[in-house]
Amino acid sequence: MAAILSIRDLRKMYDGGFEALKGVSLDIEEGEILALLGPNGAGKTTLISTVCGITTATSGSVSVGGFDNVSQFRAARALIGLVPQEITLEPFTKVLDTVTFSRGLFGKPANAELIGSILRKLSLWEKRDSRIMDLSGGMKRRVLIAKALAHEPRILFLDEPTAGVDVELRKDMWEIVRELKAGGVTIILTTHYIEEAEAIADRVGVITGGELLLVEAKEQLMARMGQKQLEVQLAKPVEAVPEALSQHNLQLVNGGGGLLYTYDTRAERTGITTLLNDVAQAGLVLSDVQTRESSLEDIFVGLVSTGGDSKGAAEGDAA
Amino acid sequence: MNWTAVATIYKAEMARFWRTFLQSFISPVLSTSLYFVVFGSAIGSRIQEVDGVEYGAFIVPGLVMLSVITQSISNASFGIYFPKFIGNIYEILSAPINFLEVVAGFAGAAATKSLFIGVVILCTASLFVDLSIQHPVAMVAFLVLTCLSFSLMGFIIGIWAGNFEQLQLVPLLVVTPLVFLGGSFYSISMLPPVWQTITLFNPVVYLVSGFRWAFFGQADVPVLLSLCAIGGFTLACMAVIWWIFKTGWRIRA
Ligand SMILES: Nc1ncnc2c1ncn2[C@@H]1O[C@H](COP(=O)(O)OP(=O)(O)O)[C@@H](O)[C@H]1O
Ligand SMILES: [Mg+2]
Numbered sequence: 001m002a003a004i005l006s007i008r009d010l011r012k013m014y015d016g017g018f019e020a021l022k023g024v025s026l027d028i029e030e031g032e033i034l035a036l037l038g039p040n041g042a043g044k045t046t047l048i049s050t051v052c053g054i055t056t057a058t059s060g061s062v063s064v065g066g067f068d069n070v071s072q073f074r075a076a077r078a079l080i081g082l083v084p085q086e087i088t089l090e091p092f093t094k095v096l097d098t099v100t101f102s103r104g105l106f107g108k109p110a111n112a113e114l115i116g117s118i119l120r121k122l123s124l125w126e127k128r129d130s131r132i133m134d135l136s137g138g139m140k141r142r143v144l145i146a147k148a149l150a151h152e153p154r155i156l157f158l159d160e161p162t163a164g165v166d167v168e169l170r171k172d173m174w175e176i177v178r179e180l181k182a183g184g185v186t187i188i189l190t191t192h193y194i195e196e197a198e199a200i201a202d203r204v205g206v207i208t209g210g211e212l213l214l215v216e217a218k219e220q221l222m223a224r225m226g227q228k229q230l231e232v233q234l235a236k237p238v239e240a241v242p243e244a245l246s247q248h249n250l251q252l253v254n255g256g257g258g259l260l261y262t263y264d265t266r267a268e269r270t271g272i273t274t275l276l277n278d279v280a281q282a283g284l285v286l287s288d289v290q291t292r293e294s295s296l297e298d299i300f301v302g303l304v305s306t307g308g309d310s311k312g313a314a315e316g317d318a319a
Numbered sequence: 320m321n322w323t324a325v326a327t328i329y330k331a332e333m334a335r336f337w338r339t340f341l342q343s344f345i346s347p348v349l350s351t352s353l354y355f356v357v358f359g360s361a362i363g364s365r366i367q368e369v370d371g372v373e374y375g376a377f378i379v380p381g382l383v384m385l386s387v388i389t390q391s392i393s394n395a396s397f398g399i400y401f402p403k404f405i406g407n408i409y410e411i412l413s414a415p416i417n418f419l420e421v422v423a424g425f426a427g428a429a430a431t432k433s434l435f436i437g438v439v440i441l442c443t444a445s446l447f448v449d450l451s452i453q454h455p456v457a458m459v460a461f462l463v464l465t466c467l468s469f470s471l472m473g474f475i476i477g478i479w480a481g482n483f484e485q486l487q488l489v490p491l492l493v494v495t496p497l498v499f500l501g502g503s504f505y506s507i508s509m510l511p512p513v514w515q516t517i518t519l520f521n522p523v524v525y526l527v528s529g530f531r532w533a534f535f536g537q538a539d540v541p542v543l544l545s546l547c548a549i550g551g552f553t554l555a556c557m558a559v560i561w562w563i564f565k566t567g568w569r570i571r572a
Contacts, residue, residue: 054572055572075415097334105410
């Protein structure tokens, strides 16, 4: 598949001399959902703003659907919809007006039917004549999404769309994202909720301190970095890990009712067969066996605390 | 040109005007009436005539200019400062539009509003004095150009301003004195010779003079010079705005 968004060695030095992006390169394929995961201050918003034309890059290039985002900004920006991190809406306007405004701003002819369907999909139709200032925070966020979708973008940026929203809205948001993907829209979302990346992303990029540490398919990332745990539940509890099993580095869990074995899915041999043989040899009776995969969160915390010169990374809240 | 985008910005800006329509209408009517009561009747009865024109009528062009200039600046500067302040300027910055389209929308709407107010003042004034307009086309041209150029200047001030105080500062400290000292309420020939020269450095003099010529056929400075002055001022503002968008000064980090 062709890259719909191609970022090459993008650097951003803010006026104060702070380098928020230290040479980011990234290709995003048409129709995928990419989650950019990183702590506060990692450079996620700066990256998005630079692609969209809100900040100017210090060096590097961005190509959107084959169009350079500076020299061919009209064609490039026409493809992009942006849902900003902060709720920035004019308080006195009405929902329908502000969403219609967004479409016009992109030079698209009025299309009341389309705007109506967007509002309905986002449960905003009943509120179409309400002023922004009379809406709840969650509703305002929906309005921001509606505005970003009003010109039918091919690429949608969602900058921390679920930060500070309730669980219900978050689930709704994921549903909307999946629907958009089904309609062929490419989605890049930033988040510091690992759960979010895990739930909806096809690929995950980890960014910290202005550097992209890695970008990988979610499953692959989890398999590559992941550790699995095997819990052997015993018919009769033991007081300590039997001597015969000491080589396996087991942990006693459930007050002696289970043995926990941690292994690396990357290893050639997981050692499970040997372990189970040894357990039987030791005369223990199994009642059940369970495996658990480590979550993206475990991986992420591991990466950020070891990766790069993570001065700022350690301070950010990663959850 | 992305005309749809221009029209979209223009309409959204005008919507704010309609929301406060009564205010926009009543305040110029009221202040004009007050000027006529104070200057036209109280003082004017002692001044009689300036350059052969009845004083009450003589101040009308200056009065219109004063309001139109102040309104253009405050409308346009507020119009662009507000989205900067709220943060929804992100939409304008990330839309497929160039600086000309943004300016056409914002300054166009601001100019429309002040033009409207200028017309309201003219109508109000005609209730108090006999107004004859000798060069109507030139009058309209001067009026429109003034609305436009000072809306452009307001746009620049709105981008420059970092807070609401600064937004008020330039109009208060620079523009109001220039307008009052620009011959709005007197003819330059009434000043001592030294001041006649100094006053020629005030750009507003050329505007008021040209505008007054359109009414009464008399001017302090040649009309062509007035036209050049306002044309030059418009171009200078456009150049500054072009530079602002090119460098992103105060709008793009
Ligand atoms: N306009 C700006 N001027 C100077 N520094 C900035 C500006 N915007 C962001 N930064 C800095 O750049 C870094 C990255 O910020 P940001 O992109 O917002 O991170 P994230 O979105 O990942 O939380 C932060 O250290 C932030 O303080
Ligand atoms: Mg951010």
